[in-house]
Amino acid sequence: MTPPAPLHLSLAGQAVDVLREQVLTGEIPPGSRVNEVEVAQKLGISRGPLREAIRHLASEGLLTLVPHRGAFVPDASPEDVRALFELRTALECAAAELAASRRTDVDLVRLQDVCAESRHNYKAGQPFPYRLDLAFHQTLIEAARSPYIAEQVRLVQQRVVLLRSALEDDPPHQHASMDDHDELVRAVADGDAAKASTVMRRHLSRVCAQMITSLTH
Amino acid sequence: MTPPAPLHLSLAGQAVDVLREQVLTGEIPPGSRVNEVEVAQKLGISRGPLREAIRHLASEGLLTLVPHRGAFVPDASPEDVRALFELRTALECAAAELAASRRTDVDLVRLQDVCAESRHNYKAGQPFPYRLDLAFHQTLIEAARSPYIAEQVRLVQQRVVLLRSALEDDPPHQHASMDDHDELVRAVADGDAAKASTVMRRHLSRVCAQMITSLTH
DNA sequence: AAACTGCCAACTGTCGACAGTTGACACGTT
DNA sequence: AACGTGTCAACTGTCGACAGTTGGCAGTTT
Secondary structure: OOOOOOOOOOHHHHHHHHHHHHHHOOOOOOOOEEOHHHHHHHHOOOHHHHHHHHHHHHHOOOOEEEOOOEEEOOOOOHHHHHHHHHHHHHHHHHHHHHHHHHOOHHHHHHHHHHHHHHHHHHHOOOOOOHHHHHHHHHHHHHHHOOHHHHHHHHHHHHHHHHHOOOOOOOHHHHHHHHHHHHHHHHHHHHOOHHHHHHHHHHHHHHHHHHHHHHHOO | OOOOOOOOOOHHHHHHHHHHHHHHOOOOOOOOEEOHHHHHHHHOOOHHHHHHHHHHHHHOOOOEEEOOOEEEOOOOOHHHHHHHHHHHHHHHHHHHHHHHHHOOHHHHHHHHHHHHHHHHHHHOOOOOOHHHHHHHHHHHHHHHOOHHHHHHHHHHHHHHHHHOOOOOOOHHHHHHHHHHHHHHHHHHHHOOHHHHHHHHHHHHHHHHHHHHHHHOO
């Protein structure tokens, strides 16, 4: 058995959180290097815990390690995006199927709430915030109740966020995304696993294409 | 841009390989703890690189970390196995689909070779070695040509190996597995993605059930 | 005897310092 | 001027030691 539960947060753990934030927000821009002594001083910790944090983020795909050179924030090619979305599609389609067959009523309500909020914002003239898109997918994953899939989706989502030089507000795309989400909710509500999977695949295919086009411009 | 290529292997990297081997072979039995100073001495290295190796294996799911207690080799419950196979199914079904649509002729030959070797061994009275089962799935993954999916499959496979207190030689199950493999090859040969996915799902469902039963006995 | 309290050994978390490697710049050669 | 060579600074990889926390044991109390 895997012994008891955690307690508080080590310096390495804190460093992971801070660095992850800085990488995802672009505060540390893609392509740049992470200087161990410099960052360690800035965080007020030693190089040991920082190294562990760097290795951890590298295992999440948010940094790439080069021996004797250091850690770099990766910036991806269109080909990388395509390959990454193949993984994301595999995971989220499976999650959509499971969610369709396992969802509870409160899961359904949560999904509908997120969609409603998106619509409301959109009609009020505000753009469809990435925050709500993430929330939708996150809620769907939770409804699937498959912890290992959920964990992997979380990691993939992070990498996608890292690559989004292209959250560009493209209204047609946003509208289509919200339609996809609504259709997904209906499929999940009906317990139609096959349809949920199909819709999710189409949705992610569209999102992937959108990211690639706005990445190459 | 992710700068140049690697070179040789750091102490931490070597420690990862050695420890992974020891964990997967059961030399370090499930449930046992990994003492940092003890193992570091045994490997002839310092605690720093060893800690990095431990963290790395933890990120692969081969160890679980408990703050201030150390690293443990996890042993899973049937529920864990089920959840893990949900992930494996998601990944390998997607890989099977991709393989069906992307495979080259040499991919096909390789798959057929592995199946042929399995049959040959089996008819010679020898059991269906786990080695060949792994080789089959590995070959199929390569045919899918999706690097991110491939990497995740590799990690999941490792965790499955870790849990196999149950490679028990169950002839009916082995026979069924070989039939599944053959059917998969046919689907891949025909470029029938839907069938490949379906067969893979059924195959893994059977394997999962087998593991759970021989885990609870 | 059971339960609570305080102490102790063992181990992890963290730190600062040294050694080895890398990439770049300056110098000398052709 | 272009190329090859030697040197150097910067950074990573590694180490040994100290500090803080945990779980367990002995001793005491009820």
